[in-house]
Amino acid sequence: MTFLQLKTKSYFPGVPSVLILAALLAPQLARATSAATAATAATAATAPASAAATAEQPETVCIQCHGSLPDQLGEPVKLWRTSVHADNGISCNACHGGDPKDSAEAMNRARGFLGAPKETEIPAFCGRCHPGIMKDYLGSAHGKMLGQGGPTCVTCHGNHQVVKASLALINEKSCSRCHSFERARAIRDAMQQTESSIVGIDSRITGFQAEGVDTERLGKALFAIRNRFHTLFHEVNVALVKKEATLINAELGKLDAELKVIEESHAKRRVAGGFAVGGALVLALLFHLLRKTFD
Amino acid sequence: MQKESRRKFLGVCLAGATVAAVAATGYPVLGYLAPRSGKVGTGKLVFATGDIPEGEAKFFEYEGSSAVLVKTKAGALLALSAVCTHMGCIVQWEKDKQDFLCPCHAGHYSPDGAVTSGPPPKPLAKIPFSVADGKITVG
Amino acid sequence: MLLKRMYDWIDLRIGAREIVKKELTGYLLPRRINEWYSLGSVLMVIFGLQVVTGMLLLVYYVPDPEKAFKSITFIMNDVPYGWLIRLAHAVGSNMMVAVLLLHMFSVLMMGSYKSPRELNWLTGFILFCLIQGISLTGYLAPWSQLSFWATTVATNSAAAIPVVGPYLVEFMRGGKLVGPPTLGRFFALHVVVLPAVIAALVAAHLFLLKRTGISDPPEGTKESRNPWPAKSYSYQSHPGGIPFFPNYALQDLTSISIYFAVFLGVVFFAPNFLFTPDAFVPANAFQTPAHIKPEWYFLANYQTLKIFPSELLGLSVQVVAMTLLALLPFIDRSPERNPLKRPLFLVLAVGGILVWIGLTIWGHYS
Numbered sequence: 001m002t003f004l005q006l007k008t009k010s011y012f013p014g015v016p017s018v019l020i021l022a023a024l025l026a027p028q029l030a031r032a033t034s035a036a037t038a039a040t041a042a043t044a045a046t047a048p049a050s051a052a053a054t055a056e057q058p059e060t061v062c063i064q065c066h067g068s069l070p071d072q073l074g075e076p077v078k079l080w081r082t083s084v085h086a087d088n089g090i091s092c093n094a095c096h097g098g099d100p101k102d103s104a105e106a107m108n109r110a111r112g113f114l115g116a117p118k119e120t121e122i123p124a125f126c127g128r129c130h131p132g133i134m135k136d137y138l139g140s141a142h143g144k145m146l147g148q149g150g151p152t153c154v155t156c157h158g159n160h161q162v163v164k165a166s167l168a169l170i171n172e173k174s175c176s177r178c179h180s181f182e183r184a185r186a187i188r189d190a191m192q193q194t195e196s197s198i199v200g201i202d203s204r205i206t207g208f209q210a211e212g213v214d215t216e217r218l219g220k221a222l223f224a225i226r227n228r229f230h231t232l233f234h235e236v237n238v239a240l241v242k243k244e245a246t247l248i249n250a251e252l253g254k255l256d257a258e259l260k261v262i263e264e265s266h267a268k269r270r271v272a273g274g275f276a277v278g279g280a281l282v283l284a285l286l287f288h289l290l291r292k293t294f295d
Numbered sequence: 296m297q298k299e300s301r302r303k304f305l306g307v308c309l310a311g312a313t314v315a316a317v318a319a320t321g322y323p324v325l326g327y328l329a330p331r332s333g334k335v336g337t338g339k340l341v342f343a344t345g346d347i348p349e350g351e352a353k354f355f356e357y358e359g360s361s362a363v364l365v366k367t368k369a370g371a372l373l374a375l376s377a378v379c380t381h382m383g384c385i386v387q388w389e390k391d392k393q394d395f396l397c398p399c400h401a402g403h404y405s406p407d408g409a410v411t412s413g414p415p416p417k418p419l420a421k422i423p424f425s426v427a428d429g430k431i432t433v434g
Numbered sequence: 435m436l437l438k439r440m441y442d443w444i445d446l447r448i449g450a451r452e453i454v455k456k457e458l459t460g461y462l463l464p465r466r467i468n469e470w471y472s473l474g475s476v477l478m479v480i481f482g483l484q485v486v487t488g489m490l491l492l493v494y495y496v497p498d499p500e501k502a503f504k505s506i507t508f509i510m511n512d513v514p515y516g517w518l519i520r521l522a523h524a525v526g527s528n529m530m531v532a533v534l535l536l537h538m539f540s541v542l543m544m545g546s547y548k549s550p551r552e553l554n555w556l557t558g559f560i561l562f563c564l565i566q567g568i569s570l571t572g573y574l575a576p577w578s579q580l581s582f583w584a585t586t587v588a589t590n591s592a593a594a595i596p597v598v599g600p601y602l603v604e605f606m607r608g609g610k611l612v613g614p615p616t617l618g619r620f621f622a623l624h625v626v627v628l629p630a631v632i633a634a635l636v637a638a639h640l641f642l643l644k645r646t647g648i649s650d651p652p653e654g655t656k657e658s659r660n661p662w663p664a665k666s667y668s669y670q671s672h673p674g675g676i677p678f679f680p681n682y683a684l685q686d687l688t689s690i691s692i693y694f695a696v697f698l699g700v701v702f703f704a705p706n707f708l709f710t711p712d713a714f715v716p717a718n719a720f721q722t723p724a725h726i727k728p729e730w731y732f733l734a735n736y737q738t739l740k741i742f743p744s745e746l747l748g749l750s751v752q753v754v755a756m757t758l759l760a761l762l763p764f765i766d767r768s769p770e771r772n773p774l775k776r777p778l779f780l781v782l783a784v785g786g787i788l789v790w791i792g793l794t795i796w797g798h799y800s
Contacts, residue, residue, distance in 0.1 A: 089721050210711045212520070214511040269517075273702020276319065277695050283312050284691035290305040291684035293298050295676075323515035327490060331514075 060100035062092035079160035095125060122152040132227075136234035143234075151178065165230055167195045186238050191229070194245045197252050198226050204259050213262060218255060225251050339434035344426065347372070352388035357433060361385045362422055364431065367406045368393060374433050375408045376420040386419070395419070458679035464650045464672045467682060470540035471648070472689035473533060478636065479690050480530045485629060487523040495575065497621040499614045502577035503716040521701045527569050528708055529697055531731045534565060542762075542783050545771035546649045549662045552763035554646065557639040559760045564632050566731065571624035573729065574617060580710055582717035583726040585620075586612045587736070594745030611719070647671060649771075658772035733797030734790050740800060755786075 067077045080086050085094070093100040098113035105111045117125040123146065127134025137143040142151050156169050167188055175184040201222055209215045229248050232241045340357060342364065347353045352365040354377055361377040365388065377395075379386050384399040394411065395404040402413030409418045424433045445451045463471075494513055496505040509516035538558070541547055547555035574585045589612065592602045608615025647670030652658040676682060700707065712723050728736050735752055742748035758765065766779060773780050 206711070209714050210709065211706045212507075212510040212517065212709070212714055214507050270702060273698060276698040276702060279312070279316060279319070280691050280695035280698055283309070283316065284688050284695065286305055286309045286312060287684050287688040287691055290302065290309060291681060291688065293302045293305065294681045294684070323518055324490065326514040327516060327519055328493065329514070 060091040060093060061103040061106050062096075062098070062100060065103060065106075066092075076160040079158070083160065083162045084164045085162055094129070119152060120147040122154055126153045133231055133234055136231045140234055140236050142236060149178070167191055170233070183236070183238065187233065187236065187241055190238065190241050190245060191232070194229060194248055194252070197249065197256075198222065198229065201252060201255055201259065202226075204263075208259070208262060211266075218258060221251075221255060225255075339432050342431045342433070344372075344429045344431055346431075350390060350393060354385075354388075355433075357422060362433070363388070363395075364424075364433070365406050371406070372424075372426065372431065373407055374422040374424040374431075376422060378419075379415055380410075380417040380419065381413070381415040454679075458683075459677050461678040462672045462675035463648055463678055463682050464675050466651045466654050467648070467676070467685075468651050468653075469685060469689060470536075470544070471651075472682075472686045473537040473540065474643075475686040476533055476689050476693045477530065477537060479693070480526055480533060481632070481636070484523060484526050484530065487519050487526065488625070488629075490519045491523055492625065497575070497617060499577055499617055499717070502575065502617065506576045517705075518701070521705050522697075524708060525697060525700050525705075527572060528729070528731075529693070529700075530565060531569060533693070534562060535731075538562065539787070543773045544649070544652050545766075545773070545776070545779075547763045548660075548766065548769065548771065549664065549763065550646055551642075551649065554639060554642045555763050556760065557635050557642065561632065561635050561639065563756075564628060564635065568624055568628040568632065569729065569731070571620040571628065574612075574620045575624065576713065577617065577717045578713045579715045579717055579721075579723050580712040580726070582612055582719065583712075583722055584728050585616065587726060588728055588732065589616075591735070591739055591745070591749060594739075594749045596746065613719070645669070652771035652773070658775065659769045660771060662769070727797070730794065730798070733795075734793035737793045737797030737800060740797075 063077055066074055091100060096114050098106045099111050107113045123134050123137060156174060170184050170188040172181045175181050205215045205218050205222060225248055232244050347364055347366045349366055349370060350368045352363050354361060354363045363377040364374050366372050377385050379397040379402055381397065381400060381402050384397050386395040386397045386404065389396050393406060400414050402415040403411040404419055405411050408421060422433060424431055494505055494509050496502060509520050570588060574581045589603055589606045593599045595602060604610055608619050738752055739745055739748040770776050
């Protein structure tokens with residue numbers, strides 16, 4: 001009966017722990033909301049405390065000069081900053097050649113500078129790093145129309161603001177520039193389900209990586225499957241897409257099974273955690289009650 | 296007195312809870328520190344028969360410890376553990392004497408692992424192997 | 435029974451019963467003592483747990499830039515329960531700072547820093563700085579993008595000091611930029627030097643506490659001024675008070691258990707709450723990720739540096755603030771200890787805390 005006579009004053013222990021929880025949870029909630037407001041790398045450079053940090057990272061002379069030029073001379077830099085190339089440290093010289101450290105010689109053709117490619121040179125330009133895709137493209141209906149009104153890489157992917165490829169590139173606005181959307185729609189529909197599987201598995205892998213799980217092998221496997229899948233599009237052949245998608249789905253199933261194993265072990269950890277936290281609370285209660293018998 | 300009996304009861308509960316807590320903490324720590332076998336070096340190893348000339352020995356790692364493949368001058372091939380049975384030092388092959396010598400306390404073994412002199416109490420353990428198509432598969 | 439005979443055997447040799455009477459059952463604490471007084475023992479348990487988990491991590495961790503990240507991946511994925519030990523250590527370090535701030539808060543509110551307890555405050559303040567230092571040095575160990583660049587930002591702030599600034603930065607880093615020499619010295623500091631100094635200071639802090647005697651809580655009494663005559667040394671005793679053992683020891687244990695409930699809750703249910711994704715990407719000296727920020731307890735410092743146009747000014751403001759905090763018992767000499775009867779102090783203290791919280795939140799969003 002006296003168990004119920006807990007004095008309110010002695011609910012003080014609750015106060016420190018609630019404060020600790022509040023103090024720790026606030027940044028968590030804050031982070032969840034601020035995660036949506038991703039800023040570009042440029043904002044980090046405006047703060048004096050971190051300016052020194054970003055200044056220590058070598059920026060190519062191309063960006064240093066063109067970054068401050070107006071209109072169409074500076075526009076590519078702005079576009080590039082939000083690209084997947086910029087995220088991976090690939091600067092202008094990777095495509096356009098030239099010396100990225102020597103401002104005087106950076107645009108010297110004798111030193112390897114390539115300038116902007118002509119329309120028919122574009123596939124080879126991008127194909128230096130993406131040879132597989134270039135091969136698929138050149139063998140496709142699109143590639144065969146190169147230089148005769150057909151699309152180049154840049155037509156669909158842009159040249160400086162190249163983002164990670166996704167099915168969103170196959171859309172009515174983009175494809176109907178040259179022809180009707182019917183066949184493109186058929187291909188996109190055939191790829192939709194596999195694409196969403198890939199995206200789903202990718203986000204689970206990223207989630208696990210943020211928990212410290214070693215996702216290198218899984219990440220690499222998914223990367224290979226994703227590339228294999230995306231090259232399908234450059235073939236622009238509906239029947240082929242459907243056939244390959246089945247094979248790819250099987251591979252994805254294997255990855256899914258592996259991820260499920262990890263998910264199960266993590267669920268087990270949470271159960272153990274429940275017991276641990278419960279146990280600690282039971283201990284706290286017992287110590288508290290024992291203390292009360294001495295007062 | 297009511298307080299006394301409550302104190303005893305709580306004391307017993309606490310003792311039990313504390314033992315459980317200690318066990319729940321000790322179990323993961325022991326698991327963390329326990330040596331892990333199996334993952335390291337299991338699986339078979341393959342060598343080419345040409346890798347080991349007559350009268351020579353080749354040392355390698357097998358299942359986490361040192362092992363040796365020896366081909367005698369007579370052409371006989373043997374796979375043995377290279378861990379001396381005396382105190383665990385790794386034996387060396389003496390090409391001129393065609394035997395194994397343990398550098399720690401001068402134990403000697405014949406090429407087939409039998410103890411010829413010195414303190415080792417047992418012969419060198421044999422490791423199963425097979426030969427086919429010019430390949431030696433250990434394990 | 436056997437236990438009693440063992441106790442008698444020891445008592446005969448070292449006078450254990452006398453010690454128990456003096457330090458445990460006969461050590462009297464004020465009747466009005468509240469739960470905030472138990473935060474010190476919670477801190478000791480946290481420190482002990484950090485030492486134990488740290489030692490366990492040392493079994494598998496390799497302090498070499500080429501191998502550090504992989505060794506931690508190995509601990510997190512391949513060593514049985516490695517994830518538990520690592521997370522306990524990482525979460526524990528954050529909890530240490532949080533509980534330390536609460537402990538400081540209660541000391542400020544109850545005026546326990548006042549005479550004759552100035553030395554206790556000073557040792558405590560030094561411990562506060564050392565804990566920040568051990569957290570900073572430990573942060574670099576995983577050699578992730580977060581470790582590398584947060585350390586770069588943190589060590590950079592010293593560059594604002596006139597004349598010796600840039601040299602100090604190089605001295606801290608062991609080179610012009612964060613690199614292998616930085617890991618070497620930070621590891622030595624984190625694993626040996628700082629723990630030893632912290633342990634020594636904790637011992638001093640406890641000795642001073644025992645020697646001066648525990649203070650009376652200022653609330654719940656009309657007379658909350660404690661004019662200390664300062665004529666000769668005297669121990670503040672509490673005749674008629676409650677014994678430390680078993681009464682307050684049980685309170686300590688209760689608080690420690692509640693701490694464990696919160697701590698284990700975070701370890702098991704919100705493990706990646708304190709980690710950003712950059713914590714799991716190996717360090718790349720040539721690519722600064724966007725949004726690199728220090729840990730939450732340094733965000734206020736970080737934001738202060740961002741506000742002031744001159745880094746030197748930003749740094750000086752912080753040095754002044756910390757100095758005032760360190761010298762608090764010499765600045766605030768009034769004997770009144772009840773916070774409600776110290777309006778000026780309350781306004782300044784609560785105001786200061788709100789500013790710190792505000793800067794921390796701002797630092798997180800900026």
